[in-house]
Amino acid sequence: MFCRLGFAINPPYVVGVAKIFLVDDELTMVQMVAEVLQADGHEVFPFTSVNGVSEALTLHQPDLVITDLYLDRKSAQGLDIVRKARALSPPPAIIMITGFGTVESAVEAMKAGAFDYLEKPFKLEELKLCVQRALTHTEMVAENRQLRKELKKQYRFTQIVGTSPPMLEVFRMVELVADTDATVLILGESGTGKELIARSLHYNSRRAQGPFIPINCSALPENLLESELFGHRKGAFTGAISDKVGLFQEADGGTLFLDEIGTMPAPLQSRLLRVLQEKEVRRVGDNSATLVNVRILSATNENLESLVKNGRFREDLYYRLNVIAIHLPSLKERREDIPLLVAHFLRDKLHARANLPFQVSRRTMETLCAYHWPGNVREFENAIQRATVLAALPLIRTRDLPPAVQASAPRDDGSEEIPEGLLTAGETNRPPPNSAEQSCAITPVDTPMAAGNLKDFIRTQEQKYIEHVLRTLRGDKEETARILEISLATLYRKLSESSE
Ligand SMILES: Nc1ncnc2c1ncn2[C@@H]1O[C@H](COP(=O)(O)OP(=O)(O)OP(=O)(O)O)[C@@H](O)[C@H]1O
Ligand SMILES: [Mg+2]
Incomplete structure (x- = not known):
């Protein structure tokens, strides 16, 4: 990004006070620039030689380094400072000052990782704009890093609930393969958490900084799915009014998640196989191919093996996708996880009127454990959300569950009508549970x-x-x-x- 006077910039961020290192062997220059930056409220660390800069960088962790390229009249020592600064974590923004204004030195500075460069002599206004842009950039990078961290946290394994043997096996597999480039096929009934697992594989891999692009293969007709996945050139077919980059290219450096892969039409299966083999994509209507670096995860709730046997799914593609398979159990196969899931979905929820955490009656818990949950965790989550809205008290009773679920309720022994044990003295101000263990506070109500x-x-x-x-x-x-x-x-x- 090159900074030139003559255009107005309007940074989207208000840049705060920053720590700025200023390195130049011309004393008057250092004094003048330091004064201008200090007047803007920045904390300036001036250096007139390269001595001590390296140690000070580690000690003070500046937000911005402005350095001359040629220091102490020697060869381009400024580049060493750039390299050292780039190695800090997080790295500061760097502005390089070049005395001779040669294109080569500027290019070299940018290659070494400088954000921008200024040619001497420069106007002070030009310097100020350049500093503002560099600091805005640093703030955006920091914010981006923070957002990615938050996202990663969301897909940490702790968000995937289960301690039953089949779930422990899922966790073992996820940990084993997350940080590899292995192609993974995620199998499981609808609502068992296939997408959750795909995202956690991505956000716990070295590709986490890259994009995660999900596509549902059953959601689009064949020709649309083709141009969505592979892209097209303008005029490739009626309606292709401009060039389009496909999802394979968009996912470059990251992960492409092909959901409901079993529904992919046969011609697209062949194209997909070619991409997997050759690691390059050809847009519809394009003769040349582009190399892509994408990890493929796919999922299905169908029995792919029988689709292969019936000739509806290519066998060679099946083996390519199925390098590693992760089988997600249905909820009825892991009923022992139900109390944990209840705690998970009730965590941080308060009864709207009473402003209290929810509890669950014993009969409700028994009902939840008895029902067969054809829609698995998705259906379960919806049932709990619904109950939190409908419950008249901060106690979820069977009457708050969807009618189909209520049908699995055990005989009514009256315990719900007289919930004496709902809250005992001193429990009314208990904070909402924040861990699966603590959430055992969601205790069934005892029969009095x-x-x-x-x-x-x-x-x-x-x-x-x-x-x-x-x-x-x-x-x-x-x-x-x-x-x-x-x-x-x-x-x-x-x-x-x-x-x-
Ligand atoms: N083990 C789990 N722990 C916590 N939440 C889960 C778990 N499994 C699934 N969920 C939640 O259930 C819902 C459905 O999960 P997801 O969309 O990943 O399922 P799916 O298998 O992709 O479903 P479908 O086949 O219908 O696309 C999501 O809200 C997800 O967060
Ligand atoms: Mg899904």
Whole structure:
């Protein structure tokens, strides 16, 4: 990026105070530039020779280095400073000052990693613009790095819940192959987490800084899918009004995730095989091919082997894609993970009115474990989300589950109607659970111990329940009456009976 006067720049970021190293063997030059930068609020470290710069770089970690190319009247020592600065983590932006204005020296500076260069003599305004651009660039790079880190965190293995033997096997495979370039085929029923696994393979690989491009092969008709994947040249077919870069090229340096690969039409299977073999793509209507460096992950919920047997999927392509296979278990094959998944999907969720973390009744937990979950984790996640919206209390009861799931509920023993154990004193302000272990706080509600005749028992439990709801809602009687679906007068009467 070259900085020239005569055009206005409007940086999208407000550049804050920066640490700037200034290295030049002309004392007057150093003084003048330092003054200008200090006036803008920057902290300037001036050097009039190369001595000590290297150590100071490590010590102070500047945001920007402005250095002359020829220092101490010797050969291009400025380039050494550029190299040392580039090795810092994170590296500062670098502006090179060239005395002779030769194109070669400028090119050399840029090649060594300088962000920009300034030819002597330069105007101070020109310097200020150059500094502003360099600092804006550094801030954007830092922000980008941070965003990528966040993204990576999202796909850390801790976000993929499961401790059942089949899930432990999945984790073992993911760890084994993530940081390789191996082609991986992810198999599993719909909603078992195939895309989640694909993303975590990418974000835990050396390609994490590159793009992750998913494409659902079943979502587009054959000709559109072809130009989407491979790109096309303008005029290659009716409607190709401009050149288009395909997803293979877009994913260069990263990962291409071919979802629902089993639905890929036969002609495209052949083209895909060629790309995998030759590592180059040819756009539709193009004679020349472009080299691409892409890792291929694919997924399917179909039985690819039987598609191969029926002649609907190329055998050679199957073997190419299936270098490593990861089998995701269906949810019913790992029912022991259900309490963990409940905790995972309820984490950080608070009941809207009561502002309290959710708990789950024992009957609900039993129902969730009994249901067969044909839509697997996706269906499960939706059921939990729905329940958090519908639940009248910060307790999820079977009535809050979708009707199809409710059908798997065990016999109603009344434990849900009188949730005495919902929250005991002192638990009302408990913070939301933040780890799978802690989230065991989502305890099933115990069936209360019966005592005396049925009428007394019901009365006692009713009182306890009313007190509990009242405590949960921090003494708000109107809200308590509303949730209990009784009038305020009834509530007062029942409360006075309990204090008798
Ligand atoms: N083991 C898991 N832990 C936590 N969340 C999961 C897990 N598996 C799946 N999910 C969640 O379930 C939902 C569905 O997952 P995903 O889209 O990866 O499934 P899929 O197998 O690609 O589904 P489909 O075949 O329908 O495309 C996502 O919200 C995902 O985050
Ligand atoms: Mg998917």
